[in-house]
Amino acid sequence: MKILHLLSTIDPRAGGPIEGVLQSGLSMRAMGHEIEVVSLDAPDAPYLAGFALRLHALGPSRGFYGLCPRLVPWMREHAARFDAVIVNGLWQYHSYGAWKALRESGVPYYVFPHGMLDPWFKRTYPLKHLKKCLYWPWAEYRVLRDARRVLFTTEEERVLARESFRLYRAREEVVAFGTRQPPADSTTSRHAFLSMYPQLRGKRAILFLGRIHEKKGCDLLLKAFAAVRDIDSRAHLVMAGPDDGEYSAQLRALSRELGIEDRITWTGMLSGDLKWGAFRTSDVFALPSHQENFGIAVAEALGCRLPVLISDKVNIWREVKADGAGIVGNDTVEGTIEALSAWLRMDERAALAMREQALATFMRRFHVDAMSKDLARVLRETANTRDGGIARGALAA
Incomplete structure (x- = not known):
């Protein structure tokens, strides 16, 4: 399969999702899949040089939200090359831009929230949550609603995600997650x-x-x-x-x-x-x-x-x-x-x-190989069907 990952940034300081995309991408590439990555980084960002997967840096993006004018045109031009697009993370322009570009394209997209729907944020930052509530119906709700699957890495994450916003609709699936085996002790x-x-x-x-x-x-x-x-x-x-x-x-x-x-x-x-x-x-x-x-x-x-x-x-x-x-x-x-x-x-x-x-x-x-095999299974089972079927749990609403 040809798979495109979408991230707001590949800066390693941003945490686990970047490492997850990198390691799963390398593992899936070893399994014979073709993996590419789009980020909203500036093309001259210093951390891009060592990235081991084929990368398209479409930035620089603007502001905290990461507005990137090149994203939607690029996606509309190139998305048809891919069997599936995987959106990693929410609350920045890359997720909304993916929805805007792909919702009528026929190319299925999937979303890894990576914990960003956890109600802890709602309790800890109530003012920020209020702003998100105003934004939610017009962007992230639609991003999740129209995704072929919303992918959670644990059952705990899946259950918690339903508690953050009253308006919520998603085809949910829990998939394995992991990373490569560390280098041998030396x-x-x-x-x-x-x-x-x-x-x-x-x-x-x-x-x-x-x-x-x-x-x-x-x-x-x-x-x-x-x-x-x-x-x-x-x-x-x-x-x-x-x-x-x-x-x-x-x-x-x-x-x-x-x-x-x-x-x-x-x-x-x-x-x-x-x-x-x-x-x-x-x-x-x-x-x-x-x-x-x-x-x-x-x-x-x-x-x-x-x-x-x-x-x-x-x-x-x-x-x-x-x-x-x-x-x-x-x-x-x-x-x-x-x-x-x-x-x-x-x-x-x-x-x-x-x-x-x-x-x-x-x-x-x-181990990352378990993640890669499980993700490949989900993509094979759902990418070529019109509505993606119903993920072992049903459509959450």
Whole structure:
């Protein structure tokens, strides 16, 4: 099949959806499919050069919404070359532009919301939600309504998506999601990371890796760590990832107030050997998020034999808990304290068993090949039918 992915940006700082498109695209290309990507990035954006799939950068886009005048004409000219178009994400011009270009074209399009319909945003940002309510009937509602399928990566995400807006209609389907297996453990990646951060040698590193953002529960992690730090003097918190605005500075101030400044290492965004070295040299991965659709970094941690301490707002928590691949708590300071305490006090035999289970869970549930095969199945079953049939659940309205 010939498949076109559509993204607002491929900037790796934007998080998991970009990595998901890249890894699934490479996997599907290896299966014999032809994969191309459209983004609204400026053609001279520095991060475009290393992108491994065929890319059409149609920007620069304008404003926060990402208005891109070239998108609709380009889609109308080229869409007929593809068997399916997959829209990744909502709330920016690329999703509405896809609907505008394709709704009468006969080319089926699919939508991955990537957690952007989660009611957490409605509760946490009520003013922003009010603006979205005004916009919803004229754009995103139609985008979802006319999609051949709206693709959710977990059953939890599918159910939650129905709670955000009263007007909602979609042909829903839950598909597997995942990422590639991490590179084999190597002295190169470990050495690269520890050479950059020698203060971590001999430490029990508790790794947070992701955007430094309030929804990720970063403040919960700092407060909980301050409460458990005396359990093991070797325990050390590693905060790795790009920050949004001034939030990182607020967290650093909080670490000083809590008296844990000397037991936290802030790395900024990590990639390549430094990223994998962080995983391979850490003791456990922590993400007490208030809202997390899937969590590519959680899957990557599991693939590195790293147990995960996550909240029950990370939508794959049920699988992690059922397998015993980590510890699940509430997205509160108390819940995070319980998870950290349980790990730091765990005996070595139990910790080793959890490490082995982490890898087994990744291979069985979250490997990118499972995602690619499931996505290919959905496209084969629905792309060539006029109305796409009814996805194993029916039309939600």
